Amino acid sequence: MRYSFRFAALLTSVSVWMGLAPLEASADETCNSPYISNLIKGQEDFVHVWTLGEPGLGDASDKLVTLDANPKSKTYGKVVSTVSVGGRGEAHHMGFTDDRKFLWAGGLDDSKIYVFDVGTDPSKPKLVQTIADLPAKSGFVGPHTFYALPGRMLIGNLSNAADKGGVTGLALYNNKGTLIEKYAMPTTAIGGVKGDGYGYDIAVNPAKNVFVTSSFAGHKNYMRELGDLMKDGEAMKNFGSTMVVWNLKSMQPTQVLSVPGAPLEIRWSLAPGQNWAITAAALTSKLWLVKQDAKGTWVAKEVGAIGDPAKIPLPVDISITADGKGLWVNTFMDGMTRYFDISNPEAPKETYSKHTGSQVNMISQSWDGKRLYITSSLLAHWDKKGTDNEQKLRAFNWDGHALTPAFEVDFTKEKLGRPHHMKFTAKGGQSLALAALRK
Amino acid sequence: MRCSLPAIGVVTVALLAAGSAYGAADVGPGAAPRMEFTPLRAGTYRLQSIQRVGEATLLDERGKPVKLSTLTRGKITLLTFFYTYCVDPLGCPFVHETLTNLRDRIVSDKALAQSVRFVAISCDPTNDTPAVLSQYATSFTTRSPFEWRFLTAPAVPALLPVLDDFGQDVSVETDEHGRPTRTLHHMLKVFLIDAGGTVREIYTLAYIQPDVMMNDIRTLHIERSATTSVVRR
Numbered sequence: 001m002r003y004s005f006r007f008a009a010l011l012t013s014v015s016v017w018m019g020l021a022p023l024e025a026s027a028d029e030t031c032n033s034p035y036i037s038n039l040i041k042g043q044e045d046f047v048h049v050w051t052l053g054e055p056g057l058g059d060a061s062d063k064l065v066t067l068d069a070n071p072k073s074k075t076y077g078k079v080v081s082t083v084s085v086g087g088r089g090e091a092h093h094m095g096f097t098d099d100r101k102f103l104w105a106g107g108l109d110d111s112k113i114y115v116f117d118v119g120t121d122p123s124k125p126k127l128v129q130t131i132a133d134l135p136a137k138s139g140f141v142g143p144h145t146f147y148a149l150p151g152r153m154l155i156g157n158l159s160n161a162a163d164k165g166g167v168t169g170l171a172l173y174n175n176k177g178t179l180i181e182k183y184a185m186p187t188t189a190i191g192g193v194k195g196d197g198y199g200y201d202i203a204v205n206p207a208k209n210v211f212v213t214s215s216f217a218g219h220k221n222y223m224r225e226l227g228d229l230m231k232d233g234e235a236m237k238n239f240g241s242t243m244v245v246w247n248l249k250s251m252q253p254t255q256v257l258s259v260p261g262a263p264l265e266i267r268w269s270l271a272p273g274q275n276w277a278i279t280a281a282a283l284t285s286k287l288w289l290v291k292q293d294a295k296g297t298w299v300a301k302e303v304g305a306i307g308d309p310a311k312i313p314l315p316v317d318i319s320i321t322a323d324g325k326g327l328w329v330n331t332f333m334d335g336m337t338r339y340f341d342i343s344n345p346e347a348p349k350e351t352y353s354k355h356t357g358s359q360v361n362m363i364s365q366s367w368d369g370k371r372l373y374i375t376s377s378l379l380a381h382w383d384k385k386g387t388d389n390e391q392k393l394r395a396f397n398w399d400g401h402a403l404t405p406a407f408e409v410d411f412t413k414e415k416l417g418r419p420h421h422m423k424f425t426a427k428g429g430q431s432l433a434l435a436a437l438r439k
Numbered sequence: 440m441r442c443s444l445p446a447i448g449v450v451t452v453a454l455l456a457a458g459s460a461y462g463a464a465d466v467g468p469g470a471a472p473r474m475e476f477t478p479l480r481a482g483t484y485r486l487q488s489i490q491r492v493g494e495a496t497l498l499d500e501r502g503k504p505v506k507l508s509t510l511t512r513g514k515i516t517l518l519t520f521f522y523t524y525c526v527d528p529l530g531c532p533f534v535h536e537t538l539t540n541l542r543d544r545i546v547s548d549k550a551l552a553q554s555v556r557f558v559a560i561s562c563d564p565t566n567d568t569p570a571v572l573s574q575y576a577t578s579f580t581t582r583s584p585f586e587w588r589f590l591t592a593p594a595v596p597a598l599l600p601v602l603d604d605f606g607q608d609v610s611v612e613t614d615e616h617g618r619p620t621r622t623l624h625h626m627l628k629v630f631l632i633d634a635g636g637t638v639r640e641i642y643t644l645a646y647i648q649p650d651v652m653m654n655d656i657r658t659l660h661i662e663r664s665a666t667t668s669v670v671r672r
Contacts, residue, residue, distance in 0.1 A: 098643065099608040099626050119608075150628060150641035151489055151606055174490050175606045181487055206645040207473035249651065250484040272470065 044366055044424035045070045046080070046122050047373055049393060050105045051417040052380050053088035058415030062091035062107060064116055064125055065416055067393065067409060069371075069424070077395070077407030079414060081124050085114050090223070090380060093421045095146025097153065097175055102128075103423060104153055106143035108379070109223060111135050113143055113155075115177065122425035131177045135161040138171045138182040142219055147202040147211075151175050154211075156202045159219035166218035166238055167197035172251075183251055185213070186244060191255040191297075198240030201279075203266035208275055209248045210298075212290060214263040215240020216282075226382040239283060243290065245298045257300040259288050265317055266290075269324035269345070276345055278303075280318050280329060285309035287327075289345050304348040306338065307331055316378055317362045321369050330356075330363045332378050337363065337403065354403050356396070358388040364422045365398070372396045372403060376411075377418030393419045471529060474648040481657035486639040492632055493604040497560065497590040497597070500576050502569035507601070508636060510558050510588055515659045516632040517541070517652075518558040520607050520625060523567050523575045529644060530627060535559075535579065537647055538629075542585050544653055554634075554660055556586035560601065562609045562625055564592040605630060605638075633659050 049065040066081040085091075089107025096103060101119030106112070115129035134155070135141050142158030155171045169184040186195030198215030205211065216222070217239045221229060229235055239262045245255040261284030268277045276291035287304045306329050307313040313331035320327050320342075327340040327348065337360060339352040362375045374394045376383075383389050395406040411419045495507040511518065517538065525531035538557055545551045561567035567575075569591060576589040592598035602609060609625040629647065631640040640655050642648075 097606075099606070101608055150643040150646060151630075151638070152487075152641075172487065176490060178490070180489060206648075207475045209476045209478070209651075247479070249479050251487075273473075275475065 042426065043070055044371070045073070045426045046424065047364075047393070047395075048094075048103060048116075048118060048122075048125065048423045048425065049375065049419045050091045050094045050421045051411065051419050052091045052377060053084075054380075054391075054412075054417045055088070057412065057417060059084050060088060060417075061086055062088055063417065064103070064105065064114075064127075065411070065419070066123065066125060068123075069373075069395065071406075077409065079409060079416070082416065083116065083125055083127050085112075085127060085130070087112075091417075091420060092379075093144050093146065094423060095153070096148055096423065098148040098150050100425075102175075104146040104155075105421075106146065106155070108142045108144065108158060108219070111141040111143060113146075113177075118423075118425050122427060129177055131173070133179065134171060137179045138169065140168050140171055140182065142168070142222070143171070144200060144216075145202045147204065149204070152180065154202055156199050156213060158199060158216055158222065164219035166199075166216070166221070166240060168199045168218070170199065170202070170213070170251075181251070185215075186253045186256055189256065190244075190253055191257075193242065193256040193258050195244065195253070195256045196240055196242050198242065200240060200262075200264055201266045203268050203277055204248060205268050205275060205277070206248070210254075211246050211248050212266050212277055212298075213244045213246065214259070214266050214279055215242050216262050216264060222379055223381060226379075243279070243288075243300055245290075255298050257290065257298065259300045260284060261286065263288060264315070267318060267320040267327075270320065270322050271324035274324050278318070278320065278327060278342065278345060278348075280306060280315040282314055282316060283312070285313050285315055285331070287329075287340070287348050291345075301346075303346055304340070306350075307334065307336065316360075319363045319365045319372075321365070322367050326369070328363050328365060328372065330360045330374065332359055332361055335360050337372075337374060352402070356394060356403070357392065358390050359384045362421055364424070366424070370398055371406070372398050373422050375419040375422060377420050380418065383418065391416075391418045393422070470645070472645050472647045474650065478648070478651045478654050481654040482661040484658065485662075486631070486633075486655060486658060489638040489641065492630075492636050492638060493600070495597075495601045495604075497592050497601070498564075498569050500569055500573040500589050505590065507590075510556065510590070511632050512634060512636040514554055514556045514586070514634055515656055515663070516556050516558055516630075517656075518560070518605075518630045518632060519628065520562045520602070520605075520609075521559050522561060522563050522623065523571055534627060534629060534647070537649055537652075538587075539579065541649060541652060541656075542583060542587065544649075545656070546583060546585050551656065551660055552585070554663070555656060556588065558588050558590065560598075561589070561591040562598070562602070562607075563623070564594055564598055567591050631655055631659070634663050 047067045047069045051065045053061040061084040063082050063084040068075040068080050089110030092108045094103050094105035103116040105114045111134050113131040116125040117128045118125045140157035141161050143155050144158050145156035147154045153173045157168045172181045185197045185199045187197040200214040200216040241260040243257040243259045244253050261281035263279045263281045266279045279288050285306045289301045289303045306315045314333045316332045317330045325343045327342045329338045335357045337356040340348040341351045342348045361378045364373045391411040394408040396403040492511045499505045521531040572589045627644045629642040633639050
């Protein structure tokens with residue numbers, strides 16, 4: 001158990017007090033929940049990359065790769081640590097615990113959840129726990145989103161163990177790794193819209209006592225070769241077309257919203273007093289706004305296109321600025337990174353775009369908006385083939401007008417795998433062991 | 440939550456100049472919690488069973504050893520970690536002000552008054568000795584018969600497993616040279632524990648919404664009353 005591990009580490013640092021280990025760590029991109037521990041708004045020191053193993057490349061295992069992201073460091077732009085998990089299970093997303101000391105990272109294929117300690121020494125994360133009971137205890141597979149609640153981790157899943165289709169649910173674990181509850185995604189009509197039972201992202205707004213979920217596809221679709229899948233008309237019908245509004249206290253769905261085309265990442269505006277969220281529908285390449293109407297009913301409204309929807313650019317990730325006025329969007333197929341002015345979220349306007357790779361997927365920005373990180377891999381079976389299958393993390397600087405390259409790491413050349421989700425941490429702080437010194 | 444260390448720690452802190460090479464990151468200020476909804480009525484929802492509270496032996500305000508289980512069972516308990524010298528307006532003072540207001544609402548409800556207690560555990564046993572706690576507790580306990588207990592540990596090693604069990608982080612900020620400063624960080628958490636010793640809700644800063652907390656307490660009280668009623672039958 002990782003808590004035993006952490007306790008042991010703390011106790012050790014007390015007993016050998018001259019060897020105090022740094023404990024506090026975290027810098028945050030804007031996609032993290034701002035409602036748990038205070039965000040760190042300075043320079044991130046490390047970018048942790050949850051990386052899919054690639055057969056025949058290095059150890060072929062999924063791994064957490066840590067890059068030095070501080071320009072003042074001697075190892076800036078270099079890989080400083082890798083932690084392999086000893087298998088390949090379609091590494092995909094991860095999320096911090098409420099105190100930002102641990103990263104929970106999931107495998108979409110094997111449904112395992114790996115817990116990494118990134119608080120003790122963020123330059124050298126350690127795998128401290130593996131949770132393998134999700135399918136057996138919840139019936140769900142494909143753990144995707146890891147969203148911290150106080151003392152708990154709410155996990156948005158993509159599929160189910162019975163038929164590997166898209167009907168799924170949420171699993172709530174405590175921070176010790178024990179399943180507390182599970183919640184099925186609605187399949188009946190709520191508020192006049194029928195639920196499809198599909199799941200994907202989670203985003204919480206404590207001020208409104210709500211959270212919103214989105215919907216993607218089941219294991220049968222996301223583990224299939226994309227070319228084959230797109231030729232299968234029946235299978236292509238099996239994508240999510242809803243978002244669900246939940247009561248956070250009761251954990252009950254209160255509304256189903258119709259959002260066709262697989263709505264993926266959800267971002268609440270981080271501006272104080274704002275209570276709207278935005279998402280991008282992957283298959284239709286549209287931006288959708290979720291907000292309350294005059295009566296307090298939540299509504300989803302299409303507010304703009306991303307690129308040319310007819311060309312299926314496939315928006316795969318978004319990143320909102322801290323002031324809620326800008327939105328970065330990555331589209332996988334055309335390798336474009338676009339910036340939208342969303343000062344008026346009802347009418348987003350694209351104001352900048354740049355081709356940032358032959359295939360681009362996740363996008364994360366620093367809290368101050370000056371640095372942007374982009375990875376290349378979507379899913380092992382959906383990535384492009386041949387020379388377009390570049391597997392890189394590219395870092396950029398943003399001056400408000402243009403992206404300029406900062407550094408890049410070639411994950412194939414480094415024999416690491418396919419880079420997907422990113423999280424930031426920063427050095428700083430020491431353990432409570434210091435208190436012992438003040439005797 | 441950020442809290443400045445008391446002067447007593449300065450000399451020792453200075454001795455740590457040879458510590459790690461880690462610098463402090465820029466921690467943004469916390470934001471006061473907002474509540475823009477009507478909370479669910481008490482008893483119309485069920486609180487999750489998050490985790491059992493482990494056992495530990497701590498010290499009370501008089502320096503007497505006390506088993507934590509005696510203060511986390513038998514009543515509905517709100518438990519928090521704090522420092523007596525914390526001055527963060529959105530830290531310990533904010534929580535204690537919130538708890539004071541909740542206490543006043545609880546004692547005005549005859550059904551709840553004898554069924555709820557508060558427990559505050561110091562994160563800094565080096566400074567917050569039983570004598571310091573006793574003095575600190577006066578302003579919260581003298582005007583009310585309500586059970587509000589303040590605990591500390593004989594030393595940091597005795598406190599660490601308690602922090603670990605609750606998932607309560609505490610760390611010390613470092614300066615640009617990696618030296619510990621006089622600022623402590625700990626994440627603000629208030630734990631709602633049922634009479635059986637199970638954590639049923641955790642409130643971090645964004646969730647410190649007194650009306651919700653009050654309804655959660657009432658929900659546990661209703662749940663307990665129903666259980667007791669069934670047992671009596």
